[in-house]
Amino acid sequence: MIKKLLVIGMLLCTIKANAQTAAYTPTADNLAARQNFEDLKFGLFIHWGIYSELGAGEWVMNEKNIPYNSYKRLADFFNPQGFSAHDWVQFAKKAGMKYITVTARHHDGFSMFGTKVSPYNIVDATPYHKDPMMELAQECEKEGIELHFYYSLLDWGRADYAYGSPIVNGLPAKGDWDSYIGFMKAQLTELITKYPGVKGIWFDGGWERDVNWHYDEIYGLIHKLNPAILVGNNHHLAPKEGEDFQMFEKDLPGNNTTGFSGKSEIGKLPLETCETINNSWGFNITDRSFKSVSQIIHYLVNAAGRNANFLLNIGPMPNGKIQPEFTDTMAVVGTWMQKNGASIYGTRGNAIAPQSWGVVTYKNKTMYAHITAMPQLPYIFIPKVKAKVLKVTLFTGSENLKFKQQPEGVFVYTNGIKADAYDTIIQLTTN
Numbered sequence: 001m002i003k004k005l006l007v008i009g010m011l012l013c014t015i016k017a018n019a020q021t022a023a024y025t026p027t028a029d030n031l032a033a034r035q036n037f038e039d040l041k042f043g044l045f046i047h048w049g050i051y052s053e054l055g056a057g058e059w060v061m062n063e064k065n066i067p068y069n070s071y072k073r074l075a076d077f078f079n080p081q082g083f084s085a086h087d088w089v090q091f092a093k094k095a096g097m098k099y100i101t102v103t104a105r106h107h108d109g110f111s112m113f114g115t116k117v118s119p120y121n122i123v124d125a126t127p128y129h130k131d132p133m134m135e136l137a138q139e140c141e142k143e144g145i146e147l148h149f150y151y152s153l154l155d156w157g158r159a160d161y162a163y164g165s166p167i168v169n170g171l172p173a174k175g176d177w178d179s180y181i182g183f184m185k186a187q188l189t190e191l192i193t194k195y196p197g198v199k200g201i202w203f204d205g206g207w208e209r210d211v212n213w214h215y216d217e218i219y220g221l222i223h224k225l226n227p228a229i230l231v232g233n234n235h236h237l238a239p240k241e242g243e244d245f246q247m248f249e250k251d252l253p254g255n256n257t258t259g260f261s262g263k264s265e266i267g268k269l270p271l272e273t274c275e276t277i278n279n280s281w282g283f284n285i286t287d288r289s290f291k292s293v294s295q296i297i298h299y300l301v302n303a304a305g306r307n308a309n310f311l312l313n314i315g316p317m318p319n320g321k322i323q324p325e326f327t328d329t330m331a332v333v334g335t336w337m338q339k340n341g342a343s344i345y346g347t348r349g350n351a352i353a354p355q356s357w358g359v360v361t362y363k364n365k366t367m368y369a370h371i372t373a374m375p376q377l378p379y380i381f382i383p384k385v386k387a388k389v390l391k392v393t394l395f396t397g398s399e400n401l402k403f404k405q406q407p408e409g410v411f412v413y414t415n416g417i418k419a420d421a422y423d424t425i426i427q428l429t430t431n
């Protein structure tokens, strides 16, 4: 009898171990969603929460040592009467962006959506009493903009997470990990099943502690609820089992200027890189280091040339409105994208390494050489072009440009061409 139980027990253990290590096989729908995601190229990242009220970024509680119990009061006076899902979506569309990734819950643990599993949320804990994530999801669906939710694994306030910091008074030294994982699973289920059209979950904060995050269960749950949902995690490591895209923070894939990306070897998944429109993620009232139109277009083009999407962040104001500096800049970017977007949307990159003059994107039999720094010499050299080049023109013109193809690459003569203020695009038709 005892022996029998032991055998059964051992069997159950192996089944469990197998279940945990079972390799993730993305469904056909998921693979199609990945391709579609790669086609989008340009997305809007939005950091918005009760922290926005203080105008000092989303880490303000930590940075200003605000006791958690005082910080929580921000919910009592969060009443974003100026929030309009329509305006946010129009902002993205006018800028030429195709998807939005928005903070459903950041490290402060405040849920910006109506949730049944915590009273600390915008519907129940603020005088606003409405769910902006629902309005946004519905508006995105109506307007053909894809929606991803940012979801923090780190929580500064919950007792079961037990964040170890003196500003969070009264938390137990040790949390209740099973309870916390269960809470996240319940919230993720809400986000995926209640909100229409959600296409991705963007995890962050797992770098806070080296523990078992039960990614197998969490990612498994997401893919069980909707196999096409794209899972990404800002853990700054090589992609893990169950993830569908790889992200980079404040760096082009392959670069490591921030020191965040040192361990992020580029894998085979779709790539995304995020960057801020000024120097802040959440609304920052003193940050006036706005990126220029040229910087933003160059970042986008450089990401596309490296086969990555560009997710550009804004922090809307506490009333829900987007500040005019952002609107002005992005309207110009959008006008440029309307004219030149076909050389970016739906293309792929990385077939040809970045050059001193710029990068190359391609789609079907057309290559686009994006000259972001006009060379001193009257030509650009594109190395390792395997296909035979039949015709070269400016992307915005029909006149043939002179070129010379050799086994080692193609020379395109750029003298006399009319340069674009941001990116001069040369179109090469191959056979």
Ligand code: JFZ
Pocket: 058, 059, 204, 205, 207, 234, 236, 249, 260, 274, 281
């Ligand atoms: C994280 C968040 O902490 C931040 O608030 C914002 O949401 C951003 C998009 O993501 O920022 C990080 C995450 C990890 C590191 C640095 C910044 N890191 O590991 O050095």
